[in-house]
Amino acid sequence: MDRILLDALVTGLPMIPVFLGIYTVFRLREDFDLTVEGSFAAGGAVTTVTLIAGLHPALALVAGALAGGVCGVLTAGLHLWLRIPVLLAGLVMSIGLFSVTLHILGTPTRSLLAVPTVFTWFPATPGAGADLRMSIILAVFVTALVTAYAWFLRTEVGLALRATGVNALMARSQGVNDRAITVLSLFLANAMAGFGGGLIVQTQGYADVNMGIGTFVAGIGALLLGELLVRPGRSTVLRIVVCVAAGTLAYRLILVVALRAGLPAGDLRGVTALTLVVAVAAQRHLRDAVGALRARMTPDPKLEGSTR
């Protein structure tokens, strides 16, 4: 049981920033940005080569985040100047970024075993202690980033970001430049994907050009799971963060349990797809059931709006 939880933490914690980025575009902006599949791998690749070049591990993470952010800005550029929908622009970017990532890495996979990473700061102890130590270090990085992001969402600029996704016309009439906000949100979402990619390569000890494939769908599945556990709203920033973290870890837990139960690794994609379907179905039907139950317990017409 400990092993399962630790496995879920070690593989899940680095994905929290990535999925928080997906949440930003998917829920706050109400759009689909497939760039994350490419920026996640590109961020991991940049972190890898800068680490090999001797950059400080924490700075290598920043470099990976910036690389991811640049990918997001390019997607925003395609969207705004060529007027392609974000979905299509992101798809084009994710395909093109595969080649870019391959060029950055030089080879399809690159090992980090001989290079100092964020985990070599602390002396290693063999066995389960190593995983525990790893998850604590990961938790420190992820908590710092997620706290900074939650803080950002509560600022005037963050509020403008949350508003443009619901009512762009209203946001413009209140003086918000929604084009600039689009660029900012795609930059942030992909910078966080790049940061997560950098954490993953340091955790697993290698970078792989294919590591981004499936990230988007996995993220959506995790977010839907999270929304089942916590009900976030646009004005409840703390809940947004908790929802993403809980969803990510729950999703990883399902995968780890499936693996431990003896499922071959090739079946994991199937489990991901199944998780997504179950989460959507649960959102549809469980919500109605919970709503009906609540309405029965408190016969107040005002509640109808909140249960939707």
Place this chain on the structure above:
Amino acid sequence: MLELDEVGLVHNHRRTDEVVALKDLSLTAPAGQFVTVIGSNGAGKSSLVRVVSGAARPTSGRVRLCGRDMTRLPDYRRAGLVARVFDDPRAGTAPELSVEDNMALAMSRGERRTLRFALSAKRRALMRERLAELGLGLEDRLPDRVGLLSAGQRQSLTMVMAGLTRPEVLLLDEHLAALDPGTAQRVLGLTAELVRGVGCTTLMITHNMDHALALGERLLVMSRGRVVADLDQRDKRAASVADLVELIAGAGDTVSDRILLREDTPIETTKGQQ
């Protein structure tokens, strides 16, 4: 002072489906003047609002505010000077954001948005104070989602938000059109108070002739993208609804039911059911 200098607005310019929304419209409204605007469908009332707010860029002519040429300034960069209340109560607020978040968004209007927290104790105190003036109890509902409010409450909130930062121009685009008569009457009273309190130049578009006559100190009648009649305080006081209908009809526009049917017109069938 708001100045429109031979403003023209043409949609689908030089195409077979070309539509002339505004035709060489010139208008000067001194600072603080309350102008009501009426006209039939397609007269160019909403185009006038869009040109002043910056949502549409004129095809020709200039828009000046306080002597500054604003013709090419996009709507979000005019927001500090021009506040707008939409005809759709859902358009002026973000339903999934809380009341306080909506108001905080309006409080930063016209300033550079920074990385300061959007909500603060000082801001919340000001919000409560402004909302209390409405007498709707909204001051106790700051964390509630705006989507939970009724249409009248939402339109009242939009009005309060419009007055939060002192705008130079207030645009009211048929802002009572979607409200029931009782609510419309209350929001109308609020409108008069807000305009008096803020003291800015106001353009109120309406299809209700009674409202157009009751409020403001100047009345414009629009038809086919032009101002066909410009009534000052004295003419306006002397005018009746029938006079206005004649002015619209005289300009060659059909007078739609929406204008003729007054909001307080009793509807027999509903009365019979009660």
